[in-house]
Amino acid sequence: MTVSTKPDRFARELRRWRTRRRFSQLDLAIRADTTQRHLSFLEQGRSRPGRAMVVRLAESLDLSLRERNGLLLAAGFAPVYAESGLDAPELGPVREALERILEGHLPYPAVVVRPYGELVAANAAFGMVLGEGVAPALLEPPVNVLRLALHPDGMARRVGNLAEWGRHITGSLREQALRSPDPGLDEFIAELDGYLPEPDAPAEHLGFAVPLRLRAPEGELRLITTLTSFATAVDVTLSELRLEAFLPADEATAKILRQRAATSGG
Numbered sequence: 001m002t003v004s005t006k007p008d009r010f011a012r013e014l015r016r017w018r019t020r021r022r023f024s025q026l027d028l029a030i031r032a033d034t035t036q037r038h039l040s041f042l043e044q045g046r047s048r049p050g051r052a053m054v055v056r057l058a059e060s061l062d063l064s065l066r067e068r069n070g071l072l073l074a075a076g077f078a079p080v081y082a083e084s085g086l087d088a089p090e091l092g093p094v095r096e097a098l099e100r101i102l103e104g105h106l107p108y109p110a111v112v113v114r115p116y117g118e119l120v121a122a123n124a125a126f127g128m129v130l131g132e133g134v135a136p137a138l139l140e141p142p143v144n145v146l147r148l149a150l151h152p153d154g155m156a157r158r159v160g161n162l163a164e165w166g167r168h169i170t171g172s173l174r175e176q177a178l179r180s181p182d183p184g185l186d187e188f189i190a191e192l193d194g195y196l197p198e199p200d201a202p203a204e205h206l207g208f209a210v211p212l213r214l215r216a217p218e219g220e221l222r223l224i225t226t227l228t229s230f231a232t233a234v235d236v237t238l239s240e241l242r243l244e245a246f247l248p249a250d251e252a253t254a255k256i257l258r259q260r261a262a263t264s265g266g
Contacts, residue, residue: 010054010075011045017061017071018043020179031060051077065239067180083236086120094230094238101243107261108254109223109246116173116188117146120241128260129214129221129246131158145244146173146188150195160213160220163199166192168210211249218256222249 018028025043029036033056041047049057054075058068069079084091102110102123109126113119119142135153148154150166159165170192177185214221223246233239248254 008045010049010071011043013071013074014057015043017063017067020181021061023061028057028060032056049075051075051080055080064180065233065236069236081234081236081239084238086237091235091238098241098243105245107257108248109257111145111244113145113242113244115240116176116185117144119143119145124264125257125261126246128257128264129216129223130155131216133157146192150192152195155214156195158215160215161211163197165210165212166196167199170196212246216256218259219252221253221256223247223253224249 018025021028023031025039026036029039032039032053034053038047042049042053051072054072054077055068058071063071065081066083069081069083072079086095098112098121102112102121106123106125109123109129111119111122111126130148134148134155135151138148138151138154146169149159150156150162150169156162156166170189173185173189173192177189210224212221212223212225214223226245226247228243228245230238230241248257
């Protein structure tokens with residue numbers, strides 16, 4: 001199935017993505033198993049690609065599934081990758097698996113998020129770490145965990161290394177913006193930057209990671225995070241989900257979280 005499109009739209013999009021990925025025409029041609037001459041003709045609008053070629057080029061450019069659909073549309077083809085709602089029956093096994101992972105990570109916090117930090121699900125430990133005193137407006141759906149973490153009316157007042165940890169977050173978002181430009185993401189980064197104070201000390205790293213230092217009644221919690229994604233997903237929604245799991249950076253933090261879980265009955 002094809003859809004109508006301007007003849008040069010695909011050529012512009014292909015050049016834009018190749019330039020952004022910093023590939024030469026030869027580099028991309030080799031990755032996509034085609035010739036530099038054919039790729040040059042595609043970028044000039046002198047040749048029209050088949051759907052298989054568009055998919056191969058999109059894969060070679062390491063585009064997300066959403067971006068691959070966009071390149072297909074630019075070439076005049078219907079999207080290949082479905083975008084299911086999270087409540088769709090076909091994603092039922094995924095929802096169940098995520099619930100089990102979240103529960104299995106207890107007594108440590110874990111959340112599932114959409115792009116740019118939109119909360120999908122969280123385990124009980126995340127609520128315990130979140131604490132009290134968060135502005136109700138920040139907890140109204142859709143909740144954004146990054147805004148929740150850095151906003152002065154959210155967790156920020158309890159973060160001992162806000163300048164350093166916050167810039168770790170915005171730095172990661174900037175890397176995403178470089179790979180996949182989005183004006184909405186640029187605005188969100190600017191918003192988060194506005195919440196951060198200037199760093200007043202050298203950056204502290206736990207060997208390999210920036211720990212979150214979070215003040216709590218029992219003492220300071222020191223947490224590091226891991227990110228997990230569905231690398232083989234062929235559904236846009238599923239491919240964009242991220243599981244962020246917090247791990248204790250020291251035994252004192254682990255003990256506090258275990259005690260909290262025991263007290264709450266979790």
